[in-house]
Amino acid sequence: MSDVGVTIKKNEDFSEWYTEVVLKSGLADYAPIKGCMIFREDSYAVWEKIQEVFNRKIRESGHRNVYFPMFIPESFLKKEAEHFAGFVPEVAWVTEGGSTPLEEKLAIRPTSETIIYATFAKWIRSWRDLPIKLNQWCNIVRWETKATKPFLRTREFLWQEGHTAHATEEEADKEVMGILKDYRDLIENYLAIPVLVGVKTESEKFAGALYTTTLEAIMPDGKALQMGTSHNLGQNFARVFEIRFIGEDEKEHHVWQTSWGISTRLIGAMVMVHGDNKGLVLPPRVAPVQVVIVPIPYKAADSSAVLTKAKEIHLKLKERGITVRLDDREEYTPGWKFNQWELKGVPVRIEIGPRDLKQKQITLARRDTYEKIVVKEEQAVNAVENLLLEIQNNLYGKAKRCLEENITAVRSHGEFTETLKNKGGFVKAPWCGSPECEEKIKEETGATIRLRPFEKEESTAPCVCCGKKAEETVYFAKSY
Ligand code: 86X
Numbered sequence: 091m092s093d094v095g096v097t098i099k100k101n102e103d104f105s106e107w108y109t110e111v112v113l114k115s116g117l118a119d120y121a122p123i124k125g126c127m128i129f130r131e132d133s134y135a136v137w138e139k140i141q142e143v144f145n146r147k148i149r150e151s152g153h154r155n156v157y158f159p160m161f162i163p164e165s166f167l168k169k170e171a172e173h174f175a176g177f178v179p180e181v182a183w184v185t186e187g188g189s190t191p192l193e194e195k196l197a198i199r200p201t202s203e204t205i206i207y208a209t210f211a212k213w214i215r216s217w218r219d220l221p222i223k224l225n226q227w228c229n230i231v232r233w234e235t236k237a238t239k240p241f242l243r244t245r246e247f248l249w250q251e252g253h254t255a256h257a258t259e260e261e262a263d264k265e266v267m268g269i270l271k272d273y274r275d276l277i278e279n280y281l282a283i284p285v286l287v288g289v290k291t292e293s294e295k296f297a298g299a300l301y302t303t304t305l306e307a308i309m310p311d312g313k314a315l316q317m318g319t320s321h322n323l324g325q326n327f328a329r330v331f332e333i334r335f336i337g338e339d340e341k342e343h344h345v346w347q348t349s350w351g352i353s354t355r356l357i358g359a360m361v362m363v364h365g366d367n368k369g370l371v372l373p374p375r376v377a378p379v380q381v382v383i384v385p386i387p388y389k390a391a392d393s394s395a396v397l398t399k400a401k402e403i404h405l406k407l408k409e410r411g412i413t414v415r416l417d418d419r420e421e422y423t424p425g426w427k428f429n430q431w432e433l434k435g436v437p438v439r440i441e442i443g444p445r446d447l448k449q450k451q452i453t454l455a456r457r458d459t460y461e462k463i464v465v466k467e468e469q470a471v472n473a474v475e476n477l478l479l480e481i482q483n484n485l486y487g488k489a490k491r492c493l494e495e496n497i498t499a500v501r502s503h504g505e506f507t508e509t510l511k512n513k514g515g516f517v518k519a520p521w522c523g524s525p526e527c528e529e530k531i532k533e534e535t536g537a538t539i540r541l542r543p544f545e546k547e548e549s550t551a552p553c554v555c556c557g558k559k560a561e562e563t564v565y566f567a568k569s570y
Pocket of ligand 1: 167174177178180181200201202203232250251252296319349350351352
């Protein structure tokens, strides 16, 4: 791996390309702990942007942020014995304080349902205490045994987890769908990644939930990536943790609950979907630097006039609320800077040279298409603003076309396996609804049902697995 520049082509070795881009762009680095990563300045800045957008949305709908301990007593996890069993191999434990063994070992949270719901039981007495709508931004530890990959699967990652309790099932339903809509807006309109939304099958849902909703995107290698999830937990946890309230009817009821999450995995998806052979391509709405100005003096004599103009434009853009960086470093050539900012995915580069100065113009270079546009100096701010919007829309549009091209409707078992083998992507297929067929297809092809669309699509063709009458049309794919 050379020091600068991406050496691997996205369409030749996608996985290696991804790792090279993530490391060389400076988004991430490996940590001195196996399976862990460092979120460097630029990826953390994207995460903060995601937090900003999502916090604004959930505050609007009455949620509040909180922070619970990262340590979960073993006994709490054992209370949800049923699905805890399957997760045990992933839990990391603290067993000693200093050199003294703990009386009860403590899990490092793999998710916070148990500690939060044990607390809900304490806080909730009457219908007047409801709803409770909490969110927490935190780190999570799951001791993965599968191969790790920066952002997509690491032993520690960052996420938000929302946890709510309601008096009625309808309220919980509304909550689940409201959050799903917020996620969709964040992912599509900020990260510029189009998604399919729907419901998980019984075998793919969170075991503690009544039903699980999901947002699924397609990656350029034809594999699906889950972008977020929102569960209706029904009264399952309320029964285990005895979260009861006296209703307006003066009778005792269990609360209805939801939980939902998105994680730093979204950053990995953004890299995969938009990046190219020169590196990252960041959607303007989440880019830590939206515009970089590179002054191009031909000789020492030009440099002060060019720099003065660059500073002027820098200030004007800043005043308009655009995040702009003036790269006036003298130890690098303009060409070197172009490469570096391209690698880092800055959406717009402004070049100002002596000729631009003379003509009272500036040159804009788009990161997404490499197109160069010359605009009059007095138009600079408007032109940049429009261009950022256009790049945002173009990235989404391109990704949307890619998603559409990666959905193949099939009607037979033959077509199904052929499509999965030769093309990948989402395969839309009629399914009888049986877990046996779902499992059989998973064993045969490695593909799972990613979602059942909300609007049930009846099928005229039979189940692609057993040939019996299909109940509905669902989306299969191989996935991360
Ligand atoms: C499932 C469910 C849920 C809040 C979300 O999907 C969104 C945010 N939580 C998470 N899940 C576990 O419950 C779990 C439990 C243990 Cl003990 C574990 F080690 C790993 C887990 N992974 C996922």
